[in-house]
Amino acid sequence: MVAMSDRPHTPVLDRVTTPADMKGLTDAELRQLAHELREETISAVSETGGHLGAGLGVVELTTALHAVFDTPRDRLIWDVSHQSYPHKILTGRRDRIRTLRQKGGLSGFTKRSESPYDPFGAAHSSTSISAALGFAVARDLGGAPEHGIGDCIAVIGDGSMSAGMAFEAMNNAGHLGKRMFVILNDNEMSIAPPVGALSSYLSRLYAGEPFQEFKAAAKGAVSLLPPPFQEGARRAKEMIKGMTVGGTLFEELGFSYLGPINGHDMDQLLSVLRTVRARATGPMLIHVLTQKGKGYHPAENAPDKGHATAKFDVLTGKQKKAKSNAPSYTKVFAESLLKHAAEDDKICAVTAAMPDGTGLNLFAERYPSRCFDVGIAEQHGVTFCAGLAAGGMKPFCAMYSTFLQRGYDQVVHDVAIQRLPVRFAIDRAGLVGADGATHAGSFDIAYLANLPGFVVMAAADEAELVHMVATAVAYDEGPSAFRFPRGEGVGVELPERGVPLEIGKGRMIREGKRVAILNFGARLKEVEEACEALGARGITPTVADARFAKPLDQALILRLAAEHEALITIEEGAIGGFGSHVAHLLAEQGVFDRGLKYRSMVLPDTFIDQASPEDMYAVAKLNASDIEAKVLETLGVATLERRA
Numbered sequence: 226m227v228a229m230s231d232r233p234h235t236p237v238l239d240r241v242t243t244p245a246d247m248k249g250l251t252d253a254e255l256r257q258l259a260h261e262l263r264e265e266t267i268s269a270v271s272e273t274g275g276h277l278g279a280g281l282g283v284v285e286l287t288t289a290l291h292a293v294f295d296t297p298r299d300r301l302i303w304d305v306s307h308q309s310y311p312h313k314i315l316t317g318r319r320d321r322i323r324t325l326r327q328k329g330g331l332s333g334f335t336k337r338s339e340s341p342y343d344p345f346g347a348a349h350s351s352t353s354i355s356a357a358l359g360f361a362v363a364r365d366l367g368g369a370p371e372h373g374i375g376d377c378i379a380v381i382g383d384g385s386m387s388a389g390m391a392f393e394a395m396n397n398a399g400h401l402g403k404r405m406f407v408i409l410n411d412n413e414m415s416i417a418p419p420v421g422a423l424s425s426y427l428s429r430l431y432a433g434e435p436f437q438e439f440k441a442a443a444k445g446a447v448s449l450l451p452p453p454f455q456e457g458a459r460r461a462k463e464m465i466k467g468m469t470v471g472g473t474l475f476e477e478l479g480f481s482y483l484g485p486i487n488g489h490d491m492d493q494l495l496s497v498l499r500t501v502r503a504r505a506t507g508p509m510l511i512h513v514l515t516q517k518g519k520g521y522h523p524a525e526n527a528p529d530k531g532h533a534t535a536k537f538d539v540l541t542g543k544q545k546k547a548k549s550n551a552p553s554y555t556k557v558f559a560e561s562l563l564k565h566a567a568e569d570d571k572i573c574a575v576t577a578a579m580p581d582g583t584g585l586n587l588f589a590e591r592y593p594s595r596c597f598d599v600g601i602a603e604q605h606g607v608t609f610c611a612g613l614a615a616g617g618m619k620p621f622c623a624m625y626s627t628f629l630q631r632g633y634d635q636v637v638h639d640v641a642i643q644r645l646p647v648r649f650a651i652d653r654a655g656l657v658g659a660d661g662a663t664h665a666g667s668f669d670i671a672y673l674a675n676l677p678g679f680v681v682m683a684a685a686d687e688a689e690l691v692h693m694v695a696t697a698v699a700y701d702e703g704p705s706a707f708r709f710p711r712g713e714g715v716g717v718e719l720p721e722r723g724v725p726l727e728i729g730k731g732r733m734i735r736e737g738k739r740v741a742i743l744n745f746g747a748r749l750k751e752v753e754e755a756c757e758a759l760g761a762r763g764i765t766p767t768v769a770d771a772r773f774a775k776p777l778d779q780a781l782i783l784r785l786a787a788e789h790e791a792l793i794t795i796e797e798g799a800i801g802g803f804g805s806h807v808a809h810l811l812a813e814q815g816v817f818d819r820g821l822k823y824r825s826m827v828l829p830d831t832f833i834d835q836a837s838p839e840d841m842y843a844v845a846k847l848n849a850s851d852i853e854a855k856v857l858e859t860l861g862v863a864t865l866e867r868r869a
């Protein structure tokens with residue numbers, strides 16, 4: 226149930242289009258504004274679906290920050306920015322908030338092109354402190370002379386704080402000593418409960434003290450506090466100093482530390498922010514305690530505290546999820562791996578803070594000692610797997626394609642060069658839908674297939690995925706990867722057991738004439754649909770599934786090239802991937818000299834905004850009708866008659 230007040234009120238939110246409208250509000254009105262902002266956020270997300278819990282947890286913080294600071298001149302940077310919906314509502318986007326994550330609508334994340342109140346785009350975690358420091362240094366060097374740069378504020382969650390990049394930034398910021406604010410939004414949650422020593426450390430910073438009672442510990446920062454808080458702060462500081470050697474970790478890094486404060490108490494937030502704004506000199510970390518999903522019981526009570534949701538009924542919290550007929554690729558991967566793990570105790574699994582998203586929650590339940598959630602730490606996760614492999618284990622590094630990007634040097638330097646048999650299970654390959662361009666798994670084929678010695682596979686359907694898991698288990702000569710998309714499979718029958726594939730061998734799907742379509746990955750269904758439409762026009766393409774981008778099935782490719790007038794490859798990846806490797810082979814073998822018509826269907830050289838996956842693939846021109854059109858165009862068949 227929504228916590229709504231009974232008494233009628235004039236909505237303050239209706240008077241606020243941008244933060245400028247907040248400047249004349251009393252503190253009582255700001256409290257009321259926060260209340261209405263929470264209701265508006267819940268109402269909007271009930272219609273759009275999306276990231277709910279994180280935004281609800283920062284409603285008061287968002288209101289207080291915009292009330293106290295002078296955005297957009299002051300640069301407010303939200304880490305990940307999945308918590309930015311309330312911020313969007315207060316910064317001129319309330320009229321479009323019900324288009325969140327839809328085609329043509331607002332992005333679910335901050336985006337520079339969307340608003341001057343979004344000074345820095347994000348969606349991957351732990352970038353905010355670096356960006357804020359960049360703004361602070363640019364300010365002091367005279368950047369942006371027209372409007373100037375005021376204060377620079379990074380708001381980062383406790384989960385995101387665990388990433389190496391956040392500490393790289395703290396290290397640098399503490400050294401440079403520039404005035405900037407890091408607001409650590411500590412809700413003791415990542416998507417799953419946070420893991421690791423840092424999480425325990427943050428808990429220790431306020432252990433044993435009642436959450437509601439204001440207290441602050443700050444080396445050199447107590448004097449910045451409003452007088453009523455100073456005594457409590459002194460006591461808390463003593464307490465914390467008793468637990469930590471030489472002050473908090475953040476102080477050791479050169480920050481003044483202030484907190485913890487109650488992030489749902491507007492009075493505390495307003496007084497602390499007003500004071501630090503007036504008096505801070507160097508870098509300051511303000512530790513704010515919040516509750517993920519705050520103020521909406523279904524979110525507060527969800528195991529992920531309402532992290533992400535489908536559209537839902539506001540009164541009951543019941544989500545409106547489409548029924549699916551086939552299991553998700555993620556589930557097929559996770560269950561296949563479990564079967565192998567039951568027989569092979571060398572198999573272990575690693576996730577970087579995405580146990581549910583990667584399906585490894587199942588593995589963790591069954592084999593807790595062989596499953597590792599390393600936190601938001603993809604770089605470490607990859608090298609940790611390299612170490613596990615070097616130590617004789619069979620690690621499966623389960624990551625989303627987009628997040629594996631962060632661990633790329635580790636993939637090259639720690640895994641590939643040492644030929645270590647790390648198995649990369651790459652989920653969310655291809656276009657993912659509502660999360661948009663930041664989460665598209667577009668690049669992994671290109672960035673893995675160019676690495677010497679890597680085996681790179683893509684599953685055409687969920688049965689193929691079962692075989693690819695078995696292949697990865699069996700392949701011990703070096704690194705391997707298999708990719709699969711977000712969402713449910715195509716509904717094919719699943720084999721009871723996966724059978725290891727012959728490395729570098731594709732398969733024929735159907736023999737035809739004139740044109741061959743060589744599929745790599747989960748567009749096979751669209752290829753089949755295109756073939757059906759083409760059949761009605763008397764064109765019967767040959768279809769093959771490459772299975773491997775590396776090593777290529779050279780014999781299959783050269784045969785297709787020799788026996789057809791045209792060869793078309795298709796993949797859910799950017800240029801430079803499978804099609805480029807095929808083209809290179811064909812060129813090397815002189816096949817183009819003999820007149821083969823070759824086309825490669827890849828993601829276009831643009832970042833595609835959020836929409837449904839189908840709509841995004843329509844933009845990419847990789848749907849069935851696009852494949853049909855490509856065949857007709859390549860064969861020189863009149864295009865006017867094409868299917869609409």
Ligand SMILES: Cc1ncc(C[n+]2csc(CCOP(=O)(O)OP(=O)(O)O)c2C)c(N)n1
Nearest residue numbers: 279348349350382383384385414415416578
């Ligand atoms: C590099 C990277 N890895 C993983 C993710 C997926 N992810 C999005 S939000 C999130 C949890 C963030 O936790 P926290 O920063 O504490 O924010 P909260 O949701 O608790 O507000 C994760 C793991 C990501 N966005 N970026």
Ligand SMILES: CC(=O)[C@@H](O)[C@H](O)COP(=O)(O)O
Nearest residue numbers: 305307348533582653660711
């Ligand atoms: C913000 C973020 O990075 C995650 O919450 C992501 O949106 C999860 O995506 P899936 O829904 O595909 O698991």
Ligand SMILES: [Mg+2]
Nearest residue numbers: 382383384414
């Ligand atoms: Mg958190």
